[in-house]
Amino acid sequence: MNFRFSNLLGAPYRGGNVLITDDAVLLSSIGNRVAATDLLKYQTQTLPFEASSNIARIVASPDGAFLLAVDNNSRALFVNLRRRAVLHRITFKRPVTALRFSPDGSLIAVGLGKLLQIWRSPGFRVEFFPFQLERTYPDCTGTVTALDWSPDSEYLLVGSKDLAVRLFSSKGSRGQNKPFLFLGHRDAIVGAFFSSEKKSGRVFRVYTISRDGAIFTWNLVESHDFDASEGLNSDPPSPGTPEQRSSERDHVEVPIKIELHNQKRKNFGGNDVENSEIPLHKARWELQKKDFFMQSPAKLTACDYHRELDMVVVGFSNGVFGLYQMPDFVCIHLLSISREKITTAVFNKLGNWLTFGCAKLGQLLVWEWRSESYILKQQGHYFDVNCIAYSPDSQMLATGADDNKLKVWTVSSGFCFITLSEHTNAVTAVHFMANNHTLLSASLDGTVRAWDLFRYRNFRTFTTPSPRQFVSLSSDPSGEVICAGTLDSFEIFVWSMKTGRLLDVLGGHEGPVHGLMFSPTNSVLASSSWDKTVRLWDVFEGKGAVETFPHTHDVLTVVYRPDGKQLACSTLDGHIHFWDPIDGLLMYTIEGRRDIAGGRLMTDRRSASNSSSGKYFTTLCYSADGSYIFAGGNSKYICMYDIADQVLLRRFQITRNLSLDGVLDFLNSKKMTDAGPVDLIDDEDTDVEEGIDQQTRKILGHDLPGSMPNRGRPIVRTKCLKIAPTGRSWAAATTEGVLMYSIDESFVFDPTDLDVDVTPEAVDEALEKYQPQRALLLSLRLNEDSLIKKCIFSVKPLDIPAVSSSMPIKYLQRLIEAFADLLESCPHIEFLLHWCQELCKAHGHAIQQNSRSLLPALRSLQKAISKLHQDLTDTCSSNEYLLRYLCSTSTKMQ
Incomplete structure (x- = not known):
């Protein structure tokens, strides 16, 4: 249950300014959040705070200690950048059009329409009136x-x-x-x-x-x-x-x-x-x-000046940017990065990097102008993300969206390392094969494609005799058979992975097949359809539907528990049904209509509590051990249920962004007019920045997925939920992008198996007397991470087998988690691998019997070991070539 927000992937840059701090961190606004991209470590992370609506302007203090972020509602957050905590809040009385800290950091200049105001900058102290207005200039x-x-x-x-x-x-x-x-x-x-x-x-x-x-x-x-x-x-x-x-x-x-x-x-x-x-x-x-600058008829849309180098960079509405040496006005570079308007152009402090942003493409670029090379080139999904999938080792995340593109992200760094764009219509389903290096994707263009993540190419395409629209996808555990469900013909197509030949067409459903999943333990395929049924198919025997589970309402999705002994499906009436696939019996039913109910839409005629629309789950996901289930839908909430007790454990609110529809429980009556809500009235200003959200309604003259008619705001919803095989994190494809939630590492105290004698002092005393077994047991009972790791390293290598065999089975999971964490950050690889080997030798039978509860921890360990293996392989290969080169040069010198 101890999950918290950690990152946001796949969200495009929607406009506003960007900036680079002194320590080479690029700050940019993404919706109502701020993303921090470390350009030296090549990692991106989303800051944990949220503004009330989309952020329009951000500015950092000269020393990099503070960040001031102002949203579209003129509400400002004053943030401590180093601690990533909001210190103060203020609401300006007019829309903020410009913002700048003074060089000494004591003042803030704010442009409020035609007014210029100078405010005294607050500090670290807690004050009742942190912002003090110094003076106002109404001259403009x-x-x-x-x-x-x-x-x-x-x-x-x-x-x-x-x-x-x-x-x-x-x-x-x-x-x-x-x-x-x-x-x-x-x-x-x-x-x-x-x-x-x-x-x-x-x-x-x-x-x-x-x-x-x-x-x-x-x-x-x-x-x-x-x-x-x-x-x-x-x-x-x-x-x-x-x-x-x-x-x-x-x-x-x-x-x-x-x-x-x-x-x-x-x-x-x-x-x-x-x-x-x-x-x-x-x-x-x-x-x-x-x-x-002689770029007519294009307009100059962004500019910046570097005072030490006396250089000016400018960006134009036709995608051209120029770098000029002043005051002689000498053109150093004049290049085109796109055909769309450049919305921001910024120098870093040293002046060697140029940062450009294009809101219409959702693209951010960092360019080193001396070497003419890219430092960063990132672009989010153009439209809503439809589907996500974790790789078996939890190191990669694949996303498919309505922009016809498939992106693969590195979970640890938050960067997209490959974009696959062969599909010609929206990508509706993605799936990783068990070998970790093959990715499957299904699309509305009538194709299922297999991608090689070593060579980044489409090596096989699965098609049907007549065009179909695919909305679901799965493969059997062995990877020999690929299955995809259709939206229009209500059929399931089965292909051979090796040959690409169509093997079978499973018919019987009378509605779109939106849910499809193979059992993790056998070759039984489960499918759900809008025809109010869940069907089980034996694909290899070819006997048709093995069993049918009828429901009273349309079935929206279906998932298997990780051990394959339970099946969960959600229906249109807001219920989650749990079935035993072996005996065909209904085990539990959870009613979630009240839990999933979100805010009121602007077009709703009823209040949120009385409205019946959207009160159902469209995506489900089991936890790694199968004891909990996550559920999301057309709501601002994601619900987490305990399956055995059928109770709601926690509700995650995915956003508080008022720029999205469905966030507020009660609408503001002041914004209601005779013509309807003010936000739905088309009063577009030509000077308003055009970004990702605005342009979707202008293409082809009709509304596309993710947009609302009559200039309405995007609706908050969750389209897909997936949990990492390690169980340490989960991801949700939402309107704002892919939200990543991970276990809060700061939560260390768990009062289990405690006694008066179980104290940190007792652990230190046992270590002084060199009683490693007693010290490790006491630290595991305290469940403090630092003490557990300290006790692990205090054991001599010769004593590891004896201490491993004496560990109780109930502490195995916590011990394996500690080893997985250490292997990702500790240089003592051989020592830790020796520990893991002795644990497996001593408790192999117990691990096999408790595989369901230990599976998330074992997968975390596997992830750490495979990453280490890959890094060591690269290092050894590099050293081998370096030694060969040195040997060849020394031979020539002799």
Whole structure:
């Protein structure tokens, strides 16, 4: 029961900005979560917190300690990145369009529509009012689109849709902070950046970039007859005005510092000074030159500036990006990465990596521009994930989706290492063969394909005499026979794996065959159909249906228990039925209508409690030991039941994202109008970012899977559930992607078999006296992971057989789990393998008798050993070739 959320796979990048921290971690928003991708270790992990809706903007503090994430409802989360915990929450009163930390990390600039606000950044301390509003600037007449701080955190560049860039001071009173305006652009501002000297950090140049592909360079200048006492409290003429043109004829450049002699003058802050420097927003700026990227009719959609390298990267709506050296405007790279709009383009801190995001393709790229090579190239599924399957060793996960693609992921790293795209229609079922290196997939295009995961190719295609749509798939334990159920002809097709020949067509069902599974122990095939029956077939004997289990409602799916002695199926009335496949008897029935009931849909006319739609399970999955069952459906919940007692143990809420439909139990009556819910009214703004969710409704002029008509939001649902053979994790294919849940390792205390004398001190005392058997037994009774591992390593190799044979059988599972965990992280491989060998010798008969309860732990051990074997094989092969090379070179030198 001790499962918690660990990762999110298969979800596409849907828009918003991305950033790279100082320790080479790429942060990007995925729905209402934030994904952290380590570009050095090549691992990705989803942060454990959730926003209330899809995240629109993220920004990190300069020291990488904090993250501020703002969602579409203007609700912000202030997160401790190192501890991955939410510290504070705040709700802004308007939609947030721009966000930026000051270089010293003390201030946060927030663009709220036409307003600019500066907030005091909270820290690690718990405060009643963590966010403090310093000041608000209402000077912009258009929506704020770009922000940039000066290196000293005293000035702020603000670009907006009113075609102007304003230079503000973050200090001083409101009356003395009238901004300087940079004018001349003919389209909305996309970026505005300060350029400073490398040694002194003094700002002397400003770059402004507009949507029409123009970049203006502005230089800081001064006038020789500029009166200090008057100029410090007056506004210089803005570029492009008659006053500015007349003043340019009468003034020449002088140094910025103005000496005030013989008397004390007051500067803009009201302090008496002898030497005063003109503030940047009061100084004079001159337009040096205008440059154009020449990508018309494409629009400039993303840009970033690296201050140390003085380089600009820009992305366009036609998929082209450019890298330019400033201020000479020298093009270093001009390349195309797609034909779709680039929605984000970012430098890392060193400036050697460029990060690009394309919301329409759901793609993220990290490119090293000097070597012209990819550091990262990841793309999630274009549409909803339909099916998932674990490999027998639990190291890989295969996913199939409505985008016709099949992806294989490494579970430990969270990365997709191969995408298979030969299918021409939605992939509806995937299945791993027992050899761990062959993958099967079924599709609505009428084919079942077999994939070789060594060469990454489709080596066999199974077809039917006439086109059919396949929705279920299974293979027998030996891997000789492949079976697939159809949606349209209600038949089950049987092929030979070796020859690819169609062996048999099993007929008898009168509805779509949505459930199909072979028994893990024999060749009996179970199928479920919408014709209200579950049928058992003896495929090898060819006698047709061996037995039929009738139900009162449509049967939606069927699964076998891992030992093959029980069968579970879900029906349309919300029940889960458990059958004995040998005797043909109904064993248990669980009523889950109330448990699976989710939130209210926006199109529902009844409340969630009174609605009858969606209150059934569409996918089932047994736990690794067969004592529990997981069930999911068209709901925000996944239910976990104890089979023997028929009770609900736990409900997992897969999301709290209000951007999805069916999350709220009660709808907000304020959003109801005479024309229906506000969210269903088509009032599309052309400036709204187009991403994965919006584009599905525009293809071919009709709605595709995963979309709702009339611009409705995607509905939260679970399409497939699978548990890893090791039993340590399980995965759910949901609307947001593939959610991974694993056992919480921090849960260590289990009060079983405890006594007053069973203490950590007693374990240490036994170790000091070298009583390894007593110490290990005490640590197993305490069930503390660190103590168990400490006792394992305290045993001398010669004493391992004696200690292994004296271990009680009830502690075998916990001991095997400890060895599996150690083998994944410990360098003492031979010592641990010696332990495993002696345990198997001493308790082989007991392991065989208790195989059902020990199976998850044994599979975890097998997974660790096979991974070690693979790593050692690669290392030995590399060393062998290296030694051959060294021997050949030494021979030549002699």
